[in-house]
Amino acid sequence: MDPFLTSRVVSDLLGGFTNGVIYGLFALSLVLVWRSTGVLNFAQGAMPMFATYLGMVVFSGHLSYWPCVAISVVAGFAIGGVTERVLVRPLYGKPEINPIVVMVGFLIVLEAVAAAIWSTVPRGVQSPFSSVFFQAGGKPIALSRFSVYEIVAALIVMAGVAALFRFTKIGLQLRAAALAPEVSRLLGVRVGRMLTLGWILSTGVGTVTTILVASNFFTGLTPQVMDGIFAFGFIAAAVGGLNSPVGAIVSGVVIGIVLQFVGDFLNGNDIILVALLILVVSLMVRPNGVFTKSTSRRV
Amino acid sequence: MRTRDGLVRGAVTIALAALAVLASLLAAPSPRDSLAWAITGAVAVVSASIMTSPRVRRAHPATRRASMTVLCVDATVVATYFFSAPTNFDLAIGAAMSIVLLGLSFLTGASGQISLGNGAFMGVGAFTMAIWANHHATTPIVVTLLIALFSGALVGVLLGLPATRLRGPYLAGMTLAFAVAFGAIVSSFNSWTGGDAGLQLPRAATPPGWLAHFFSPSTPLLVANTMWLADLSIVVTGVAFFFMANLFASRTGRAMRLVRDNEVAAELVGISLARTRVIAFIVSSAYAALGGALWTLVNNSVSPSTYSFALSITILSLIVIGGIGTIPGALIGGIIYAYSASVISWITAQTGLNAQGNLASQLNGIIFGGLLILTMIFAPMGIAGAARHLWSRRRR
Numbered sequence: 001m002d003p004f005l006t007s008r009v010v011s012d013l014l015g016g017f018t019n020g021v022i023y024g025l026f027a028l029s030l031v032l033v034w035r036s037t038g039v040l041n042f043a044q045g046a047m048p049m050f051a052t053y054l055g056m057v058v059f060s061g062h063l064s065y066w067p068c069v070a071i072s073v074v075a076g077f078a079i080g081g082v083t084e085r086v087l088v089r090p091l092y093g094k095p096e097i098n099p100i101v102v103m104v105g106f107l108i109v110l111e112a113v114a115a116a117i118w119s120t121v122p123r124g125v126q127s128p129f130s131s132v133f134f135q136a137g138g139k140p141i142a143l144s145r146f147s148v149y150e151i152v153a154a155l156i157v158m159a160g161v162a163a164l165f166r167f168t169k170i171g172l173q174l175r176a177a178a179l180a181p182e183v184s185r186l187l188g189v190r191v192g193r194m195l196t197l198g199w200i201l202s203t204g205v206g207t208v209t210t211i212l213v214a215s216n217f218f219t220g221l222t223p224q225v226m227d228g229i230f231a232f233g234f235i236a237a238a239v240g241g242l243n244s245p246v247g248a249i250v251s252g253v254v255i256g257i258v259l260q261f262v263g264d265f266l267n268g269n270d271i272i273l274v275a276l277l278i279l280v281v282s283l284m285v286r287p288n289g290v291f292t293k294s295t296s297r298r299v
Numbered sequence: 300m301r302t303r304d305g306l307v308r309g310a311v312t313i314a315l316a317a318l319a320v321l322a323s324l325l326a327a328p329s330p331r332d333s334l335a336w337a338i339t340g341a342v343a344v345v346s347a348s349i350m351t352s353p354r355v356r357r358a359h360p361a362t363r364r365a366s367m368t369v370l371c372v373d374a375t376v377v378a379t380y381f382f383s384a385p386t387n388f389d390l391a392i393g394a395a396m397s398i399v400l401l402g403l404s405f406l407t408g409a410s411g412q413i414s415l416g417n418g419a420f421m422g423v424g425a426f427t428m429a430i431w432a433n434h435h436a437t438t439p440i441v442v443t444l445l446i447a448l449f450s451g452a453l454v455g456v457l458l459g460l461p462a463t464r465l466r467g468p469y470l471a472g473m474t475l476a477f478a479v480a481f482g483a484i485v486s487s488f489n490s491w492t493g494g495d496a497g498l499q500l501p502r503a504a505t506p507p508g509w510l511a512h513f514f515s516p517s518t519p520l521l522v523a524n525t526m527w528l529a530d531l532s533i534v535v536t537g538v539a540f541f542f543m544a545n546l547f548a549s550r551t552g553r554a555m556r557l558v559r560d561n562e563v564a565a566e567l568v569g570i571s572l573a574r575t576r577v578i579a580f581i582v583s584s585a586y587a588a589l590g591g592a593l594w595t596l597v598n599n600s601v602s603p604s605t606y607s608f609a610l611s612i613t614i615l616s617l618i619v620i621g622g623i624g625t626i627p628g629a630l631i632g633g634i635i636y637a638y639s640a641s642v643i644s645w646i647t648a649q650t651g652l653n654a655q656g657n658l659a660s661q662l663n664g665i666i667f668g669g670l671l672i673l674t675m676i677f678a679p680m681g682i683a684g685a686a687r688h689l690w691s692r693r694r695r
Binding site for chain 1 (some may be wrong): 407411412413457458460461462464465469471472473475476477480483484486487608615616619623658660661662664665667669670671672675676679
């Protein structure tokens with residue numbers, strides 16, 4: 001049993017699963033925004049990054065880890081809501097590149113302001129979990145208390161989002177507002193509020209992702225910390241289908257595992273190359289995503 | 300067929316006129332030389348009169364565009380004679396950038412899509428230029444530039460084929476992934492690209508022999524070389540703008556604008572949406588690669604860190620501020636790029652900021668990002684669009 005757990009393949013599986021859960025969680029936050037407002041939010045990494053700085057760096061001297069996490073998530077909610085109201089709302093009904101360009105501008109501004117205030121030097125965020133690998137028979141398993149924490153936290157957030165959409169009245173309204181805004185407005189759903197709520201939720205999910213990434217002993221928090229995660233998260237969301245939360249999570253996990261094998265058996269530089277290849281091939285084969293039923297569309 | 304003849308004739312005209320101007324200026328021991336001034340003046344007067352003649356205006360739009368380009372190239376080449384070497388260097392860099400911006404402007408203006416990876420496509424052209432020059436040092440510059448252009452088009456096909464078939468932001472997301480990945484791609488082909496260190500050109504680009512001996516012996520080598528590079532960039536930019544202006548006005552260009560404005564109508568009149576979008580993307584990548592190749596030539600070297608994700612974002616900001624979907628917007632963006640660094644360091648000096656501090660080093664991002672948001676919300680067509688709007692209001 002022991003040599004199995006510490007074997008190269010199992011190590012890659014475990015490490016890849018940990019990464020993949022992060023990609024999947026971030027892809028979920030992209031899907032939440034896309035479904036509610038039809039915007040691919042290019043500042044989806046930068047907004048949570050800013051919230052994480054606000055919580056984890058500003059208050060780290062005064063408070064312990066968990067209160068800082070709470071402050072970050074609340075800051076994320078606030079940033080998401082305000083952004084939707086101020087920057088995104090004027091752009092509904094405009095050509096589709098307008099929100100893309102505005103959110104790219106927001107990404108530049110947030111990263112530059114964060115770097116101006118906190119510099120580009122990585123900040124360590126101390127999590128209460130050790131990132132030393134568990135041992136089995138004197139050999140390390142590719143799993144630590146910290147990666148268990150990452151996986152559990154991500155799964156809890158995913159389950160929470162799923163429960164919110166499936167079992168609550170607000171969740172029903174959110175789905176209705178995304179699917180048929182006109183009809184739901186007639187039925188008394190406050191569609192505008194639902195759009196804002198969609199952004200609030202998604203930035204919250206993004207903030208949890210960023211905290212998990214930044215708490216990792218080996219990365220730390222930098223203004224650009226989410227650029228790479230954004231690329232992988234977008235690839236996961238596009239492969240799974242930008243409309244499908246389940247697809248985003250599953251393809252995030254699968255991509256995480258595949259890329260871990262690529263990095264281990266080929267070369268670290270090939271990871272992003274293979275990720276791009278996966279994206280190109282999957283868009284050729286299933287343009288609307290692996291997990292969405294194909295729909296024809298005429299306007 | 301007739302338009303194609305017009306294109307070739309126009310391109311040849313520009314190249315010849317520019318070379319005539321160049322030769323006349325380089326031959327002149329001083330700007331007061333009467334022969335040089337006579338030739339430049341004649342070229343300017345002839346092209347201006349062709350441009351404004353009512354018959355040409357009405358019946359030969361391609362000729363009109365050609366003479367307009369000749370006039371602009373002529374004037375700028377004359378100006379390089381008076382500029383200092385650093386100004387000429389900035390001018391060459393800015394001219395190459397305006398080619399890249401023109402490609403992106405065309406992509407959006409023609410198909411309503413956007414690319415966040417044009418910095419990486421510049422990198423493709425830049426590395427192709429350097430790799431080719433290192434293996435075949437004797438190839439003429441123009442041929443190498445064309446090879447770089449085709450390499451960009453090729454990568455554009457690979458990425459554009461899947462993404463452009465879809466609606467929505469897939470192309471933007473995919474080009475972003477390409478831009479983020481570019482550094483790793485360069486590293487994984489490090490036997491060709493030199494890895495993180497990049498490549499040097501085997502020898503500096505110097506004026507060809509027949510031109511070089513026109514220079515008066517007292518001209519310092521650096522001044523002569525920089526001027527030659529600036530003039531070369533300007534001529535290439537002129538040709539690129541001329542072709543693009545014709546493409547915008549051609550049947551293909553009109554089809555593309557219809558795709559952008561009304562997809563259903565476009566399909567009804569028999570235009571293939573996917574094909575049109577892919578072509579627009581390929582043109583945009585090829586132009587980006589051409590700009591990158593010129594950068595390699597001007598810098599005499601190429602480094603992967605230049606072609607980071609940040610450059611792609613800068614390119615997007617510049618064209619949005621200049622006026623996305625317009626031709627003058629690309630020129631405005633190129634000028635902004637050439638001189639923004641000096642303006643920002645001037646602002647830093649005026650406000651007494653610590654030049655090595657965090658804020659000063661991020662000022663570029665804050666200003667460009669802020670302008671990007673403001674432009675898109677208040678004047679989506681940028682400076683060029685706003686100017687056109689004011690102009691048409693005054694004429695009414």
